[in-house]
Amino acid sequence: MPDPVTVLIVDDQRLMRDGLRILLEMENDLEVIGEAGNGQEALEAYEKLAPHVVLMDIRMPVMDGVEAIRQLHSRWPDAKVIILTTFDDDEYVFEGLRAGALGYLLKDVSGEELAEAIRTVAAGGALIDPSVTRKVVAEFARMTAPRAASPSLAEPLSQREREILQLLAQGLTNREIAQRLYLAEGTVKNYVSNILGKVGARDRTQAALRARELGLV
Numbered sequence: 001m002p003d004p005v006t007v008l009i010v011d012d013q014r015l016m017r018d019g020l021r022i023l024l025e026m027e028n029d030l031e032v033i034g035e036a037g038n039g040q041e042a043l044e045a046y047e048k049l050a051p052h053v054v055l056m057d058i059r060m061p062v063m064d065g066v067e068a069i070r071q072l073h074s075r076w077p078d079a080k081v082i083i084l085t086t087f088d089d090d091e092y093v094f095e096g097l098r099a100g101a102l103g104y105l106l107k108d109v110s111g112e113e114l115a116e117a118i119r120t121v122a123a124g125g126a127l128i129d130p131s132v133t134r135k136v137v138a139e140f141a142r143m144t145a146p147r148a149a150s151p152s153l154a155e156p157l158s159q160r161e162r163e164i165l166q167l168l169a170q171g172l173t174n175r176e177i178a179q180r181l182y183l184a185e186g187t188v189k190n191y192v193s194n195i196l197g198k199v200g201a202r203d204r205t206q207a208a209l210r211a212r213e214l215g216l217v
Helices: 014-024 039-049 065-075 090-099 111-122 130-143 159-169 174-181 185-199 204-213
Strands: 005-010 030-036 053-056 081-085 103-106
Touching: 005 014, 005 039, 005 111, 014 030, 014 111, 030 039, 030 111, 039 053, 039 065, 053 065, 053 111, 065 081, 065 090, 081 090, 081 111, 090 103, 103 111, 159 174, 159 185, 159 204, 174 185, 185 204
Parallel strands: 005 030, 005 053, 053 081, 081 103
Antiparallel strands: none
16 A cells, blocks of 8 residues: 555644544545644644645644745745635735645535645645635736737647636636536546646646636636
8 A cells, every 4th residue: 555645734723623633534545643733833743744745724823824834845845735724815825825835725625625635735736726716817817918919839729628728717626627518527637637738737726827828718
């Protein structure tokens, strides 16, 4: 059996930490190896435990999540952090992503979605809540001037790939795209992988930004 993905949970609410631990330990390939109640404790725990992924709350005493992420990346540039919070305020979204978070999820996600996000980030990807993805795309559109012409791709997208990229840019998950287009979820996953390669994107958020550059959204 492959080694499990190790997780550090950082949240100032003990009940939330306990609930997350129970959810994640139901997954055979995930292992919670530590907990912390604030950002300072998170730094100390990371140094001691070196988890694969950190689940980080935003609003906490002593040191908040954004500052903790900044310091984590300053000391351990390869640290992989997912923000898990109840807040989708623009300030928290952009500060958290600028600090180096690879994921930004709201606490109303399902246990299955959270587990999949942890696997994705542990493997080097990024995963952002659909509502947050829309904010990122909107901010990118606000900050960049309109292009006179859409950039071309070395390998053009098929009509189906363009449809899927448009839905991805709207923040839909693979499951939601599959339901919308009457496809199998595995088929959509394969399409998304092909799309990332064609548009030169590392993850879904970059692909959403490329969709805007290509004039698809």
